[in-house]
Amino acid sequence: MLSRFMNNRNVLGMLFMAPAVILLVVFLTYPLGLGVWLGFTDTKIGGEGSFIGLDNYSYLFGDSLAQLSLFNTLFYTISASILKFALGLWLAILLNKNVPLKTFFRAIVLLPWIVPTALSALAFWWLYDAQFSVISWALMKMGLIDHYIDFLGDPWNARWSTVFANVWRGIPFVAISLLAGLQTISPSLYEAAAIDGATPWQQFRHVTLPLLTPIIAVVMTFSVLFTFTDFQLIYVLTRGGPLNATHLMATLSFQRAIPGGALGEGAALATYMIPFLLAAIMFSYFGLQRRGWQQGGDK
Numbered sequence: 594m595l596s597r598f599m600n601n602r603n604v605l606g607m608l609f610m611a612p613a614v615i616l617l618v619v620f621l622t623y624p625l626g627l628g629v630w631l632g633f634t635d636t637k638i639g640g641e642g643s644f645i646g647l648d649n650y651s652y653l654f655g656d657s658l659a660q661l662s663l664f665n666t667l668f669y670t671i672s673a674s675i676l677k678f679a680l681g682l683w684l685a686i687l688l689n690k691n692v693p694l695k696t697f698f699r700a701i702v703l704l705p706w707i708v709p710t711a712l713s714a715l716a717f718w719w720l721y722d723a724q725f726s727v728i729s730w731a732l733m734k735m736g737l738i739d740h741y742i743d744f745l746g747d748p749w750n751a752r753w754s755t756v757f758a759n760v761w762r763g764i765p766f767v768a769i770s771l772l773a774g775l776q777t778i779s780p781s782l783y784e785a786a787a788i789d790g791a792t793p794w795q796q797f798r799h800v801t802l803p804l805l806t807p808i809i810a811v812v813m814t815f816s817v818l819f820t821f822t823d824f825q826l827i828y829v830l831t832r833g834g835p836l837n838a839t840h841l842m843a844t845l846s847f848q849r850a851i852p853g854g855a856l857g858e859g860a861a862l863a864t865y866m867i868p869f870l871l872a873a874i875m876f877s878y879f880g881l882q883r884r885g886w887q888q889g890g891d892k
Contacts, residue, residue, distance in 0.1 A: 631860035661837055
């Protein structure tokens with residue numbers, strides 16, 4: 594009986610999946626469930642809370658700082674994702690060509706992704722320094738500006754500065770992933786398109802892009818999720834300043850819950866992020882059902 598039990602494919606499948614399921618339950622499902630529950634309570638650090646229903650959510654819905662953090666998060670995510678996609682696709686196409694030292698450049702591209710986020714943030718903190726910025730120094734030497742730029746002291750300068758820092762860090766993931774997708778496209782398709790008289794742009798539009806679209810959907814979904822929930826870069830670089838101009842929902846949730854002590858309010862703010870994350874996942878999921886992309890169809 595034991596032999597038949599162990600040779601059952603369904604049983605073996607469950608056994609092999611059990612370690613992964615346990616890890617997901619312990620480190621993902623339980624914290625997520627606990628966070629959702631805390632959002633319905635008035636729990637404070639050091640004390641037990643009571644159930645208060647939707648009071649935290651209704652308060653945050655009218656909180657001007659929470660609304661600002663939502664705007665900052667959407668601006669940060671949309672701007673950074675568009676730039677990462679455009680630059681990552683351009684870099685992937687460039688690295689897919691037969692250029693000198695191609696392998697070396699492919700390895701170099703990974704460096705921003707390998708460097709710890711905190712170290713990247715510290716490096717950009719020095720690059721953006723109001724008095725010693727090498728960027729401002731170089732622009733002044735070229736005669737393009739007449740005074741140092743206050744990168745992190747002005748609200749909009751700080752927003753764009755954090756976006757560029759995130760783009761620098763996220764481009765390798767997009768570029769290498771899209772490069773892997775480009776490697777799967779048969780060169781014979783480009784040869785056939787060239788014989789038919791297609792220009793490089795037409796080859797990209799009618800060959801590369803349709804066949805790469807499923808990979809783009811997956812890559813950009815992960816890119817949006819990583820960007821939307823970014824915490825380390827913002828917290829080390831600006832701590833949400835100046836004037837809360839770079840506070841994301843993730844950083845504000847941490848500030849309200851840990852330094853502020855309002856665990857329930859911070860958990861509710863973090864829970865507010867879930868619908869946006871689910872929307873990004875559903876967009877990719879339903880997009881990937883359009884298998885006609887891969888055959889050049891309309892479905």
